[in-house]
Amino acid sequence: MTQPAEHVSVQVEVNGRRYQRSVMARLTLSDFLRDELGLTGTKVGCEHGVCGACTILIDDEPARSCLMLTVQADGKKIRTVESLASGREMSPLQACFQKHHALQCGFCTAGFLMSATALLEEGQPTREDIVETLSGHYCRCTGYSPIIDAVEEAAAKEPS
Amino acid sequence: MKSPVFAYAAPNTVAEACSLLADDEDAKLLAGGQSLVPLLALRLAAPTTLVDLRLVPALTGITHDQGVLRLGAMTTHRSIERSPLVQDVAPAIAEAAALIAHPQVRTRGTIGGAVAHADAAAEWPAVLLAMDGHVEVTGTGGSRSISAGDLFMGPFMTSLEPDEVITSVSLPIDGREIWVDEHQRRHGDYGLSILAMTYQLSDGLITDVRLAVAGATGSVTRAPEAEAALEGRAPADSNDAITALAAELSYTSDIHGSADYRRDITTTLFQRALRAAGERSGQA
Numbered sequence: 001m002t003q004p005a006e007h008v009s010v011q012v013e014v015n016g017r018r019y020q021r022s023v024m025a026r027l028t029l030s031d032f033l034r035d036e037l038g039l040t041g042t043k044v045g046c047e048h049g050v051c052g053a054c055t056i057l058i059d060d061e062p063a064r065s066c067l068m069l070t071v072q073a074d075g076k077k078i079r080t081v082e083s084l085a086s087g088r089e090m091s092p093l094q095a096c097f098q099k100h101h102a103l104q105c106g107f108c109t110a111g112f113l114m115s116a117t118a119l120l121e122e123g124q125p126t127r128e129d130i131v132e133t134l135s136g137h138y139c140r141c142t143g144y145s146p147i148i149d150a151v152e153e154a155a156a157k158e159p160s
Numbered sequence: 161m162k163s164p165v166f167a168y169a170a171p172n173t174v175a176e177a178c179s180l181l182a183d184d185e186d187a188k189l190l191a192g193g194q195s196l197v198p199l200l201a202l203r204l205a206a207p208t209t210l211v212d213l214r215l216v217p218a219l220t221g222i223t224h225d226q227g228v229l230r231l232g233a234m235t236t237h238r239s240i241e242r243s244p245l246v247q248d249v250a251p252a253i254a255e256a257a258a259l260i261a262h263p264q265v266r267t268r269g270t271i272g273g274a275v276a277h278a279d280a281a282a283e284w285p286a287v288l289l290a291m292d293g294h295v296e297v298t299g300t301g302g303s304r305s306i307s308a309g310d311l312f313m314g315p316f317m318t319s320l321e322p323d324e325v326i327t328s329v330s331l332p333i334d335g336r337e338i339w340v341d342e343h344q345r346r347h348g349d350y351g352l353s354i355l356a357m358t359y360q361l362s363d364g365l366i367t368d369v370r371l372a373v374a375g376a377t378g379s380v381t382r383a384p385e386a387e388a389a390l391e392g393r394a395p396a397d398s399n400d401a402i403t404a405l406a407a408e409l410s411y412t413s414d415i416h417g418s419a420d421y422r423r424d425i426t427t428t429l430f431q432r433a434l435r436a437a438g439e440r441s442g443q444a
Contacts, residue, residue, distance in 0.1 A: 002169040002170060002171045002172070002176060002180070003169065004167035004168060004169040004180065004184075004187075004209045004210075004211075005167055005168060005169070006165055006166070006167050006168070008168055024165070025166060025167065025168030025210065026162070026163040026164070026165055026166060026200070028162075028163075028197070028201075031162075047161040047201055048161070048198035048201050048202060049194065049197070049198050049265065052262070052264060055264050058267075058268075061238070061267040062263060062264045062267060063264055063265075063267050063268050064194075064264055064265065064268070066197075066201070067193060067194055067197045067198060067265070067268065068193060068197065068268065069168075069190075069193065069197065069210075069212075071168060071170070071212070072190075072193065072212065072214060115263070115264060132263070132347075133263055135262060135346075135347045135348050136261075136262025136263060136264045136265065136348060
């Protein structure tokens with residue numbers, strides 16, 4: 001019989017590295033990534049699932065890390081924004097964001113990049129697909145058009 | 161914005177989940193967490209125990225057998241939206257799933273969680289009511305099936321017993337027409353009005369109508385007077401039903417929209433549904 005407990009043991013793979021930790025059951029995945037693993041690229045905005053800043057990939061699907069308890073990710077593969085660049089070289093998607101000025105303050109950018117990464121991995125999105133996917137994110141600086149343009153150019157470059 | 165402390169358990173069977181619920185009257189089930197985790201963060205909910213269903217293997221999957229589409233309670237909105245089976249036997253259900261929030265939420269949120277949560281502005285309760293769907297539930301005392309009409313008691317209230325777990329949702333696929341539509345201020349927001357309607361079309365006439373509205377009245381509700389006024393009518397001959405729908409529901413006012421606005425939106429959604437019915441009867 002499973003006994004309820006306030007602390008739980010979790011094993012996750014984050015950006016290709018495996019971690020095992022004992023954490024409070026109430027700890028959200030966003031806080032785990034930032035505070036326990038030091039992966040502060042993932043930003044915490046509204047903390048209740050509205051803004052999209054904390055979006056990461058769980059088993060290749062985008063999800064809000066503030067709306068997940070760490071323990072819900074047990075046994076899963078997580079990718080954060082830190083997985084995109086190779087060393088100091090930006091990924092093609094990141095380079096398109098830079099080229100199109102798709103960020104200003106940058107707080108929302110990690111979330112946008114991760115949702116866009118999942119979308120590009122699924123195939124060739126139309127501009128409409130891009131808008132639908134990115135509608136789950138707030139950006140208060142850019143007015144969105146540069147972000148959509150950046151993802152559209154990255155999609156055109158995607159070898160598929 | 162941090163959740164209160166709670167004890168956590170992830171049982172492997174439904175029976176174990178039921179007894180964990182029975183052991184603690186302030187225990188709560190965790191499905192995808194897309195509504196519960198924000199409620200915890202905002203401290204609107206403070207369960208002492210969370211019983212996570214993620215390790216119960218029997219709760220996911222979609223089957224279609226003998227005219228019933230059965231969706232495991234832990235099936236995500238995204239899986240329903242993208243299921244070739246659902247797209248084939250009931251495309252309107254796949255489209256309804258896509259109306260829920262954003263893709264990043266649909267990858268985690270589940271149909272069983274949404275139904276148990278019974279948010280008055282959610283899509284699935286309206287779909288279940290309009291389709292005459294059922295939920296299969298298991299408690300410490302055994303299993304039973306509850307029809308949508310007997311399940312939703314009010315906003316965030318269901319007739320589930322404290323130790324009962326929804327294991328699946330069953331939707332009849334019987335050739336009836338299905339229509340689901342909603343209006344949101346911004347894409348992905350809660351619907352200001354959600355309308356779900358099922359009906360038979362024969363010789364250009366609408367019969368056997370079931371009409372459900374959510375988001376507009378503070379609860380998910382059927383509209384019996386509009387249903388009666390539409391019975392046996394052609395889609396173009398529906399002014400009485402439109403008038404009845406505007407009159408019979410008590411629309412709510414809040415910061416997102418006035419009661420008059422919600423009534424207007426609901427009327428428009430109903431007119432769109434009737435226009436679609438007219439197009440469908442033209443094709444038949």
